[in-house]
Structure formats: structure tokens, C-alpha cells
Amino acid sequence: MRIGFAVPQSGAWATPQAMRTIATRAERLGYHELWTFQRMLYPVGHEMGPTYRSVHDPLITLSYLAGVTERIRLGVAVVNAFVQPVPLAKQLATLQTLSGGRLTAGLGLGWVEEEFEAAGVGFARRGRRGEEFVEVLRKMWGDEVVEHQGEFYRISPSYADPKPSPAPPILLGGTAEVALRRAGRLADGWVSSSREDLSGIAGRIALVKAAASEAGRDAGALRFVCRGVTRVRPEPGERRRLTGTVEEIRGDVAWLAEQGVTDLFHDLNFDPHVVTASPDEALRHAEDLLEALAPSA
Secondary structure (H helix, E strand, O other): OEEEEEOOOEOOOOOHHHHHHHHHHHHHOOOOEEEEOOOOOOOOOOOOOHHHOOEOOHHHHHHHHHOOOOOOEEEEEEEEOOOOHHHHHHHHHHHHHHOOOOEEEEEEOOOOHHHHHHHOOOOOOHHHHHHHHHHHHHHHHHOOOEEEEOOOOEEEEEOOOOOOOOOOOEEEOOOOHHHHHHHHHHOOEEEOOOOOOHHHHHHHHHHHHHHHHHOOOOHHHOEEEEEEEOEOOOOOOOOOOOEOOHHHHHHHHHHHHHOOOOEEEEEHHHOHHHHOOOHHHHHHHHHHHHHHOOOOO
């Protein structure tokens, strides 16, 4: 299993210095990939929690980190389909080129209606929109002359150069059966959400693989990426996977590999104790975990 780490992106600890510190140290320690996520708005009165209250843009963050690292891969999990696919395709293609081909592009459908409203995009039929979204990205990255006349997007015959080489792999998120089957049919893999019930992840991986096989695709080539909501502390009641001591968490990582997970990244942005802590305290905690959970540790 390949192990990654999410960079500081949410809350007071998400400073340029902390991002650079985590990114460069993760690269030295042999981590496979750095990860970001997207949150455009936090509607007043919403109960999303502190993780989503203050979040930097994921692609600009990765662009910054591409300039301070050399080998470690760069992933976003996920950009949601209320953005427009043509400018997104250009941004991802440029980031892929400037980073030396290190990008993984995770896409989701989105679930906050206010973000769709602010983007001028309808909330209904998100699944069909997401499928067409992937189609547009692949055309932008692969077709010499790009042309598209779909239900949601239109592109007159145009050149869209330079092309990324190779094109970034596309992961799709989602937990419903229809979303899992969509990932199997269309994407290069699946990425779990922060709310994933890890006890059932093997079944969801199997469903994605089955959909890929039914579509005539190579299920064995797909990536299955787990966002690890990692919390190093005791928890009352039944222990959740990736919560507990470092030893317990390392055991959970091995267990997830047995379930079919190919990639896992530890994400401290989803620990309320981290995003509400002082920047120095949060960074010290993250640096300690980088060392303790490193692939070679």
C-alpha cells in the first residue's frame, strides 16, 4: 500500500510555512503523495464543523507545493462538479506539466447546495453532470480538436493546448451504489470520503471492481484511495479505525491493505483538535505523526 499525507489546509495551522514544512518533510520520509480537498463556502448556520470553516483552494495549494518539492505526488480529493470543466481542465493540465507529471485529479459531485447556487449551477442531476464532466476533461486532455455538445456543456471545435503528458489519472468519490458503479465505469479509481465507514470498505471496492469488469475495463488497474481521518488519542466506546495509539493506527493501515485499499493518506484536517489548536501546537503534532506513521518507520 502507498502511504500519503494531507497538507495543512484548514484552520489556523494552514500557513504557507506549515504547508512547506509538511510537504518537504513528507517527501524526505518517503511518503507517496500529498493531498488537498475543496470547500468553497461555509453557509451561515450550517453544522459542517470546524474543518470546513476556513479552507484554502486545493489547486493553488498544490501549485505552491509543486514548486517546493521534486518527487512526491500531488493529489486533490476532491474538486466538485459545480465548477466549470473547461477552465478546470486547463488548470489541471498546467499543474500536471509544471509538476513533472505528479498530479492525481479527484472529482466529486458535491453536497452543499449553496455552493452550486453561488457557482450558477443546478443542484439536480448531479450524477449525470458528473459523468459529462469526466467526458469533457478527457476530451480536453486527449483530442486534437476538442468538440462537445452535451446536456450540460458545449464546446465549439477548438484547440486546447498544450496537452498534459501523461493526462492526470481521474479518481471519483461517492458512497452510493450508483456512484461506486460510476467510478468503476469511468474513472481510474475511487477515493473514499471523510465520512466513510471503513468497516465496509471492502464491499465498496468490490462493487467498483465489478462495475469496471462489466464495462470491459481492467479492474486490477484501478486505484482505491482511502482518506484516513487519523486521530491519535483514545476514544470512548468502540474504537474506530485510524483512531487510537500509533501502534493501533499502523495495524489499521495493514488491515485496510488487506481490504483492497491501494493508497491511504493520513488527514489531520478532519481532526477538530488539530484545526482548532494553535498553529504551533498543530504543526508539532503533525510532524510527530509524520515520523511515527512514515512508510519506512
